[in-house]
Amino acid sequence: xxxxxxxxxxxxxERIVLLHQQTLHTMRTLRLTAMADAYVQQTQDPDIATLTxxxxxxxxxxxxxxxxxxxxxxxxxxxxxxxxxxxxxxxxYQTSRGLEGSIVRQLxxxxxxxxxxxxxxxxxxxxxxxxxxxxxxNAACRQGFRTRYYRLSRLLGDIMxxxxxxxxxxxxxxxxxxxxxxxxxxxxxxxxxAESREILEVLDDRILRSTCVASQLxxxxxxxxxxxxxxxxxxxxxxxxxxxxxxxxxxxxxxxxNSLPTKSENDx
Numbered sequence: 001x002x003x004x005x006x007x008x009x010x011x012x013x014e015r016i017v018l019l020h021q022q023t024l025h026t027m028r029t030l031r032l033t034a035m036a037d038a039y040v041q042q043t044q045d046p047d048i049a050t051l052t053x054x055x056x057x058x059x060x061x062x063x064x065x066x067x068x069x070x071x072x073x074x075x076x077x078x079x080x081x082x083x084x085x086x087x088x089x090x091x092x093y094q095t096s097r098g099l100e101g102s103i104v105r106q107l108x109x110x111x112x113x114x115x116x117x118x119x120x121x122x123x124x125x126x127x128x129x130x131x132x133x134x135x136x137x138n139a140a141c142r143q144g145f146r147t148r149y150y151r152l153s154r155l156l157g158d159i160m161x162x163x164x165x166x167x168x169x170x171x172x173x174x175x176x177x178x179x180x181x182x183x184x185x186x187x188x189x190x191x192x193x194a195e196s197r198e199i200l201e202v203l204d205d206r207i208l209r210s211t212c213v214a215s216q217l218x219x220x221x222x223x224x225x226x227x228x229x230x231x232x233x234x235x236x237x238x239x240x241x242x243x244x245x246x247x248x249x250x251x252x253x254x255x256x257x258n259s260l261p262t263k264s265e266n267d268x
Contacts, residue, residue: 023039024039024040027039032064035060035063035064038064039060042056042059076141077138080147081149082138082149083134084130085134086131086137086138087135088104090135091131091132097123097128097248098248099132099248103246104132104246107139107244108135108136108139110145112244113140116207116242117243117244118213118240118243118244119133119211119212119243119246120212120240121212121214121246122214122216122245123250125216125252126251127250129215129216129248133182133212136212137149145179145180146177147178148182150183152186152199155183156195156199158171172202175202175206176206176209180209181202181210182212183212183213184214185214187216187217187222187225188216191227196226197231203238203239204234206238222236223236
């Protein structure tokens with residue numbers, strides 16, 4: 001009597017492998033690359049069978065979501081061109097500079113951006129205005145807000161170049177679409193009539209956007225900064241009336257951190 005050979009399950013395994021390959025191909029075609037990578041890891045994990053279908057699916061979706069958020073943040077930070085790699089968590093509240101942690105943390109949450117409010121940061125040179133506005137710009141990027149940092153002089157220079165090469169309207173459209181426009185070093189030099197009108201042109205397109213200005217020039221002197229008083233009224237009307245204001249003070253942080261220790265009498 002002949003003995004039957006044991007049944008083989010190789011065809012079923014081949015179908016499973018083929019199904020996995022097709023699933024991976026479909027994921028990558030749909031640009032679900034992070035989900036595809038997580039799917040490969042799941043198929044190689046011997047303990048994955050202990051998870052339910054919903055748990056496995058949730059892990060795949062979470063991986064794709066996290067990867068996309070990371071890519072979005074990287075793109076927003078790259079486009080923001082922040083002068084400093086500052087983060088809200090790194091802001092120094094120990095040094096006496098007139099900074100209230102509760103106010104800064106509230107601003108970092110971004111409600112002012114959703115309400116299309118502005119932010120004015122004023123204080124003497126070196127107290128950390130640039131670090132603060134870059135940190136808030138970083139926080140805005142984390143929440144998905146398109147951000148762009150400019151020194152005011154550089155912005156005016158780019159506008160002049162754009163006028164010369166025919167990209168002026170495109171530049172204004174780009175600035176109008178940015179959720180948060182940061183203008184640093186406001187007030188370092190007086191604005192002539194043409195520059196004043198350009199600033200008004202930029203701000204006029206940003207009624208439903210937020211602008212952050214950092215300046216060592218006290219607020220009550222801003223009007224004198226413009227050559228044309230009528231344009232000054234229009235610019236300040238668009239900036240100040242819906243603005244949160246932070247007044248910084250104290251010694252220059254560069255001076256405090258770079259000062260050399262002095263010898264005590266006991267060392268002599």
